[in-house]
Amino acid sequence: MTSIKDVANLAGVAVGTVSRVINNSGAVKPKTRQKVEEAIQELNYFPNEVARNFKMQKSKMVALLLPSIWNPFFSELAYYIEDELDREGYKLMLCNSGGKPEKELYYLDMLRQNKVAGIVGITYNDIENNVSNDIPIVSIDRHFNKKITCVTSDNYEGGRLALRELVKAGARKPAFMGSVTSVFSETMNRREGFIHEAQVLGVDYVIYEKPDPIVDNQAFISEFLQKHGDADGIFAITDMFAASYIDQASKQGIRVPEDVKVIGYDGIQDSPYFHPILSTIRQPVEEMARTTIRLLYDKIEGIPLEKQVYRIPVVFRQGETT
């Protein structure tokens, strides 16, 4: 492979000069620059980025650590994250943890060894203590403590909004359904907002939480239907969950939205696949992604951040299920 040295030889200058030409740093006489550029052309030389990263002790690589890219919410997020990174010449490394603690830690170690410039983390476990201070992290929907900045949708408002919409659609006894993924998860505020608004409005409500994320959704939903057959409105913690509920309910002859209104959370639907079209609290995925990366840039450059948690507003999107 041709190196900067070959270019220097051919152009009859020193390597330092070639470096300055390439990086437009320092002064170079136009004539010299031309000689060097010709040599670069001639040799079809391009700089070895690995050597640069090594020398500079930093790379333009950002890692995205998430449970599974297969999940449509995450794949949309990843799309925008990559797009925003590319604008500044950063590259994206993708790590699927499966939500497993040991894999999250394994990847964190690996990323440190690879000296990535930053990490976007969507983790199920408290990675606070397993993360060195020398590598900036921004998390999405997970709020640990000072070290890790968090970007999230406004889950609390989303919960309030969902309850209001259910009531507006005619529900007399709305229920919150979902599974706990992590005690650090900001998503739990969806429940708090829901409860708060129900109390403010003075409506009867049900909270039904699945303690263990491993348990089968279907079984959990069946159980709910038995115990709370009188619930006539469902706020599901995610769209995915809402879809499971609708599936299960319709198998038991329950009609949506006639018998039960359903609202999801995420708003990942905008493909012709999805039916029925869910009423949902739409997360502004693109804005969350871009905000996350811009905050990460600030951290990388050592700019102190104003806040610890950045909440992006959500909106209700009417579908066919309310």
Place this chain on the structure above:
Amino acid sequence: MTSIKDVANLAGVAVGTVSRVINNSGAVKPKTRQKVEEAIQELNYFPNEVARNFKMQKSKMVALLLPSIWNPFFSELAYYIEDELDREGYKLMLCNSGGKPEKELYYLDMLRQNKVAGIVGITYNDIENNVSNDIPIVSIDRHFNKKITCVTSDNYEGGRLALRELVKAGARKPAFMGSVTSVFSETMNRREGFIHEAQVLGVDYVIYEKPDPIVDNQAFISEFLQKHGDADGIFAITDMFAASYIDQASKQGIRVPEDVKVIGYDGIQDSPYFHPILSTIRQPVEEMARTTIRLLYDKIEGIPLEKQVYRIPVVFRQGETT
């Protein structure tokens, strides 16, 4: 940051020895090894992977270049690719090209500069000439020439299968619908298989292709419905396209499967979101992903490949649309 030199100093040995301990290469006395390991512990040292990559002139990074990770077919593929890579300690870099030629080339250059170990490419353009010989590539569904190995589902058989299933489901005049993405795309064989089987069986058929992928799907489908209202079976080139067709058709009062049978291609549905459940030709995404990576490993290690195109068998999956 602590380096191998610090470890050597603390352990009272030479850097070469520390290196041998870390890499389990060459002989090291147990006693020495212990001293070194203690020093590593003490200093909390971990090897600088960037320096290694630099020295070794190679990295364990593989790039996945595709139009958009947002597409559920690609995100499933990416999931398995990452999983297979991780088994051998490789990392995945994600590049969304948006299918734009200039971005594909831009990424290709970038990847070369970054000395990735290999590339998995799902491109719309002929990248054959823009790719150096020193970096192994395996493409999915795109067949250029000798240099680039191609992994694809058995599109031809898939096309035959689709036609047979449509006929079996009662269609008298089946149609193939789709848009051309690239002349190099293996996916076009779906059409060939469809045509071949129709001729073998002696059934009347329609081929309706959208020349320009940019044109709006909805408009294209409306046009088709006007011109070929008598077609009573649709083989859509992708599930996504099938879903669009069903949407559009149902808006015009056409019922699926009563009036028209529909078969898609991909089989990306296995989430409760999707309704109706499509009858489809299922691509074995996981097997394709793993095959791709294993072939890439062979190429990386210089092992010559037997074939130029690897076709993975497909199966028909019954849904609610036939």
Place this chain on the structure above:
DNA sequence: CACCAAAGTGGAAACGTTTCAATAGTTAAT
């Protein structure tokens, strides 16, 4: 006990850059 092969270790070069101090060249004012 002397000798030899094998095992273990040290030390330095090399990988391709950037950067910086030192030197050389140029310009403009005296």
Place this chain on the structure above:
DNA sequence: ATTAACTATTGAAACGTTTCCACTTTGGTG
């Protein structure tokens, strides 16, 4: 013509590894 003040360029060190050659130690054999 001399010098001061820049501008342009050189050359070498440094980044953290691995690897290879040379040297030293060890253990076994005659």
